[in-house]
Amino acid sequence: MRKRCASPMPPRQLRLLSPETRLFHTIMDSSSTPLVPKAPRTPLQWTFDLLSGFGLATIILLMLGLLTWFATLEQIDNGLYPTLKKYFDWRSVFVIPEYNGRMVPLPLLGGYWTCALLLVNLLLGGVIRIRKGWKHVGNLISHFGIILLLVAGGVSHHYSERGNMAVGEGETVDVAEDYFEHVVEVAEVKNGVQGNIHVIRGKDLTDLRAGTNRIFRLPDLPFDLEIGGYLENASPVSVVEVAPMHGEQSFDGYYLMEKPGEKNAEANTAGCYARPIYRENNPANKTTPFILAGASFQAYTLKVGERIFTVDMRKRLWLMPFTVRLDQFTAEFHPGSMRPKKFVSQITRKEHGVESKYTIQMNEPMRYEGLTFFQANYGPQGAAPGQKLFSVFEVVKNPADKWPEYSLYIVAFGMLVTFLMKLGLYLAAVARKNRHV
Amino acid sequence: MRIEILVARFGLRVVPDGPIANGMKIPAVTLISCIVLMAGCQKKGEITVTEKRELTSKDVKPKLFATSDQRFKNAQPSPVEGTPPPHWLVLPASQFRLLNYRFGESGLGEVSVGLSAGTVKANADRWLRQFQLPPLEDEAFAKLRTVPLAGVQGVWLDASGDYESGMGASGKPGYGLAGIIASVNGQILTVKMLGPKAEVEAERGELEKYAQTLRLTHAATPAPAPQP
Numbered sequence: 001m002r003k004r005c006a007s008p009m010p011p012r013q014l015r016l017l018s019p020e021t022r023l024f025h026t027i028m029d030s031s032s033t034p035l036v037p038k039a040p041r042t043p044l045q046w047t048f049d050l051l052s053g054f055g056l057a058t059i060i061l062l063m064l065g066l067l068t069w070f071a072t073l074e075q076i077d078n079g080l081y082p083t084l085k086k087y088f089d090w091r092s093v094f095v096i097p098e099y100n101g102r103m104v105p106l107p108l109l110g111g112y113w114t115c116a117l118l119l120v121n122l123l124l125g126g127v128i129r130i131r132k133g134w135k136h137v138g139n140l141i142s143h144f145g146i147i148l149l150l151v152a153g154g155v156s157h158h159y160s161e162r163g164n165m166a167v168g169e170g171e172t173v174d175v176a177e178d179y180f181e182h183v184v185e186v187a188e189v190k191n192g193v194q195g196n197i198h199v200i201r202g203k204d205l206t207d208l209r210a211g212t213n214r215i216f217r218l219p220d221l222p223f224d225l226e227i228g229g230y231l232e233n234a235s236p237v238s239v240v241e242v243a244p245m246h247g248e249q250s251f252d253g254y255y256l257m258e259k260p261g262e263k264n265a266e267a268n269t270a271g272c273y274a275r276p277i278y279r280e281n282n283p284a285n286k287t288t289p290f291i292l293a294g295a296s297f298q299a300y301t302l303k304v305g306e307r308i309f310t311v312d313m314r315k316r317l318w319l320m321p322f323t324v325r326l327d328q329f330t331a332e333f334h335p336g337s338m339r340p341k342k343f344v345s346q347i348t349r350k351e352h353g354v355e356s357k358y359t360i361q362m363n364e365p366m367r368y369e370g371l372t373f374f375q376a377n378y379g380p381q382g383a384a385p386g387q388k389l390f391s392v393f394e395v396v397k398n399p400a401d402k403w404p405e406y407s408l409y410i411v412a413f414g415m416l417v418t419f420l421m422k423l424g425l426y427l428a429a430v431a432r433k434n435r436h437v
Numbered sequence: 438m439r440i441e442i443l444v445a446r447f448g449l450r451v452v453p454d455g456p457i458a459n460g461m462k463i464p465a466v467t468l469i470s471c472i473v474l475m476a477g478c479q480k481k482g483e484i485t486v487t488e489k490r491e492l493t494s495k496d497v498k499p500k501l502f503a504t505s506d507q508r509f510k511n512a513q514p515s516p517v518e519g520t521p522p523p524h525w526l527v528l529p530a531s532q533f534r535l536l537n538y539r540f541g542e543s544g545l546g547e548v549s550v551g552l553s554a555g556t557v558k559a560n561a562d563r564w565l566r567q568f569q570l571p572p573l574e575d576e577a578f579a580k581l582r583t584v585p586l587a588g589v590q591g592v593w594l595d596a597s598g599d600y601e602s603g604m605g606a607s608g609k610p611g612y613g614l615a616g617i618i619a620s621v622n623g624q625i626l627t628v629k630m631l632g633p634k635a636e637v638e639a640e641r642g643e644l645e646k647y648a649q650t651l652r653l654t655h656a657a658t659p660a661p662a663p664q665p
Contacts, residue, residue, distance in 0.1 A: 175493035186486075192498055199488040217485040236509040241527055252505040260544055295529055297510070298503035310499050317493055380533060 052124035060118045067111045070097035070104070077101060079263035081180070087111045090157065112157065119150045135425075138418030145410030152403030160398035163318050164266075164376060167326040168390040172350075174323045176395040178316040182270035182294050184227065186218060189301075189308045196220060202316065205230050205272060215277065222304045223276045223285075225311070227292075233259045234271035236293045249273070251289055269294035274311060276302055318395070321369055322351035329391045331378055343375045345391040360393065372396045517550050517587075517626070519651040522643045540640055546632030548644065550651065553625040557618045560625055561594050564616060568596040584617055586648045587626055591619025593645075597634050613637035617648050626653070 041049065050056060067087055074097065075083035087095055088111035095111075097104040109117070126143035130136060163176035181202035187194035200216050205227065208214055213228035229249075234256040248255040256271040271293040278285045282305070290300050292313035299312035325348040332342040344361045349368065360366050366373040377392035500507065510529065517535045521527065525538040525548065536550035553560055561581075562572040573581075583590040593615070600612035613634035619626050628651065630637055630644050 173494050175495050177495070185490075187499075189499060189501065192501075194492065194496060194499060197490050197492070198486045199490055200484075200486055201488060204484055214481070215483045217483060219485065235528065236505075237527075238506075238509070254505050254509055263545075291505075291509075293509065296508045297529075298500045298508040300508065301499075301502045303502075308501060310501070317490060317495055319491060319493055323494075 048124060051120055052129045053121075054125065057118070057121050057125065060114055060121060063108060063114050064111070064118070066097075066106075067095065067108055067114065070095075070099070070108075071111075074098050079261075079265060081265035082261060082263075088157075112154075115150050115153055119147060119154075122147050122150070135421060138414045138416070138421055140414070141417060142411045142414030145407045145412075145414055148410060149404055149407035152400040152407060155400035155403070156398050160396060160400070161318065162397075163316075163395045165320075165324065165373070165393045165395050166379070166390050167324055167345075167347075167393070169326050169329055169388045171390070172323050172325040174320050176318045176320060176393075178318060179266040180268070181316045182313055183316045184216075184225070184272070184274070184292055185299075185310075185312050185314060186221065186225065187310050187312075188221070189310055194310060199316070200225070200227070202270075205270075206232070208272065221309065222280065222307065223278045223302070223309075226275045226277055227272055229256070230270065230272040231256055231258045232270055233261050233268040234293065235259060235269065235295050236271065236291050249289075251291055254291055256291060256293065270313065271295070272313065274300075278304065320371070320395070322349050324349055324373075324393075326391050327357075329378060329389045331389070343378055343391070345375055345393070367401070370397055370399070370401075372398070372401060516552060516654055517651060518654055519550065519647060521548075521647055525643075540643075541632050541636035543633050543636060546630070546636045546640065548628070548630045548647075551627050551629075553627050555625060557592055557620055557625060560618050560627060561592065564594060564614060564629070565596055567601055568598045568612075568614065569601070570596055570598070584645055584648060586617050586619040586628065587621050587651045587653055589619050589621055591617040591626070591628075591648070593617055597637075600631065615641050615644055617644075621653055624653075626651070 071083050071087040074086075077098070077100070078086075086092055090110075090112040092110035093113060095108045097106060097108065108114075122143055127140065127147070130140060130143070132140075161178070163178045165173055165176040167173045182205070183202055184200040184205065185197055186200070187197040189195075198218055198220070204214065204216075208228050208230040210229050213226050216225045216227060218224055236254045237257040239250050239253055239255060242257065244250060244255050244257075246258075248257070251273070256273070262268050271291065273289050274292050275289040276285070276287060278287070285304060286302070290311075292300065292311065294313050294315065296313065299310035302309045302311060326345060327348055328346040330342075330344045334341050342362065344359060347358050347360060347366075349356050349358055349366075358366050360373055360375050362375050365375070372395070374394040374396065375391070376394035379390050379392065515530060515535050519536060521536075521538055522540075525540045528537040528539055530537055533551055534549040535552065536548075538548040540546040540548065555563075558573065558575075558578050561578065565572060578592075581592040581594065584593050585591070594617070596614040597612065599608040599610045600614070601608045611634055612631065613636075614629065614631055615637050616627065616629040618628075628644065628648050630640060632640075
């Protein structure tokens with residue numbers, strides 16, 4: 001906050017003056033016209049004042065409220081993930097909200113950038129420009145708490161990973177599967193077992209729309225891969241069943257039929273086209289392109305000389321540093337409905353031969369080695385009594401996992417300090433007043 | 438090293454003879470820097486793959502030299518066969534959906550065929566529960582309309598309202614269900630159409646016709662897992 005003009009005379013001395021003189025001092029004190037003319041502000045000073053101002057903070061908070069409101073409404077029609085991406089991804093600089101499928105002509109700054117602006121505003125206004133002194137230490141602490149919350153959001157946005165792990169009763173699993181990222185895996189098969197599995201990450205595939213290709217060099221292998229025509233949600237369809245309607249290229253009787261994005265984005269199955277580029281010219285090598293699809297049951301096989309390789313598209317697998325065995329799963333529902341009341345998974349976590357028992361249930365996740373396991377789902381749906389169930393955990397790796405909690409403690413502490421300070425000052429003022437009566 | 442930017446009491450200023458100020462005087466330098474930065478943001482035409490992973494519990498022995506049919510269609514012969522209307526989109530089968538289709542303008546309409554355990558009434562009650570409806574009384578169950586399905590008579594079930602699959606997902610309001618359940622050779626054959634109510638109502642006739650084309654194949658074996 002900008003410092004107000006200091007009163008030319010302390011209030012205690014003011015009370016001792018005549019009414020006319022007191023009125024003069026009051027007028028002079030509250031007048032907006034400074035006694036000494038202000039020096040013109042430089043552009044940098046003007047920018048600093050704007051960015052650190054309370055007005056900007058108010059506009060940002062209003063904008064965050066609007067973004068949250070519109071996003072909440074829009075996710076009903078468009079699904080949670082696409083809406084979060086639209087409103088809060090760092091790539092969304094501006095957002096045009098939709099309501100009931102109609103565009104709302106109110107362009108808003110994207111949520112990520114609004115928060116970034118709030119962070120700048122808090123740093124400049126709430127830390128650098130704020131009035132300093134022991135009376136304001138509580139505010140300063142609270143501002144640091146909010147800054148930590150905003151930084152936590154940014155760290156989480158850029159560095160957190162989310163996947164799911166489905167474990168059947170009695171089964172042991174050591175891997176989680178990413179919710180959204182489709183990767184291409186190239187592996188060499190020896191004695192029927194895959195090894196040397198190369199992973200082409202989704203971030204290098206998603207921009208390969210129709211007409212854009214990229215060569216992926218595989219130095220360990222006798223071939224490279226050229227990949228293109230990536231589709232976020234597609235199914236391989238037989239030309240016999242449904243003829244291509246948009247001139248799609250078909251290979252071996254199949255083509256990729258693009259589908260609109262699913263409301264639950266994790267149900268999207270990506271697809272693309274690939275072509276091997278061999279290092280050695282050998283007429284026996286197949287060079288025809290082939291389809292890679294997230295919705296395929298088997299990998300594509302390549303034979304180069306006597307060596308055999310598989311190429312497959314799947315959701316990215318994410319190896320855990322320990323294994324999880326599901327000992328027992330129980331699900332309870334509210335009477336007469338399929339609304340979940342309680343899901344409880346009794347698990348055994350095994351790491352370096354050491355076993356530990358743990359219970360994961362709704363709102364009671366397991367936190368271990370930077371990973372958090374939430375009880376997310378179960379299956380199969382409508383299982384008959386006595387049928388073996390599987391439990392689905394959401395696995396989250398977030399370096400800023402606990403930061404929001406810490407920031408809330410800091411904000412609460414700052415507010416408590418401010419409150420106690422105000423209370424102390426008030427009580428002191430009352431005591432002083434009583435002494436003078 | 439000279440401090441370029443000084444923090445004044447309430448503002449900042451660039452030192453007039455500092456390196457930033459001097460740099461700004463040379464537009465070409467600024468322009469070239471911007472182009473270099475922009476070029477760095479563009480994706481390359483070639484990437485060397487360095488990321489690898491180990492075998493996991495999810496990896497299964499691969500089926501080598503699979504044909505496209507084996508890769509893109511469930512390799513297991515389907516225990517049920519049928520002829521869908523031409524405007525239904527055929528989707529790959531899954532563990533619980535032996536035949537799987539999509540229909541409707543919204544893209545949300547779905548038809549699935551499965552083999553289930555239990556009784557016809559237990560399955561009907563399970564479907565009703567997904568719409569928060571009470572189980573059928575025996576009398577009401579006996580009065581349900583019957584339609585031909587895979588050579589036998591199956592019961593026809595309608596429901597509408599908020600659909601909850603029971604998988605912890607939020608409810609879907611304004612949904613409709615039309616389905617047929619029959620006991621065929623000791624197994625429960627289910628044909629379930631789900632989607633926005635208006636779209637389901639518009640497709641009920643097609644569903645009834647489709648049900649008449651369904652038949653169990655030799656691959657159908659008793660005691661399968663229940664389906665959604």
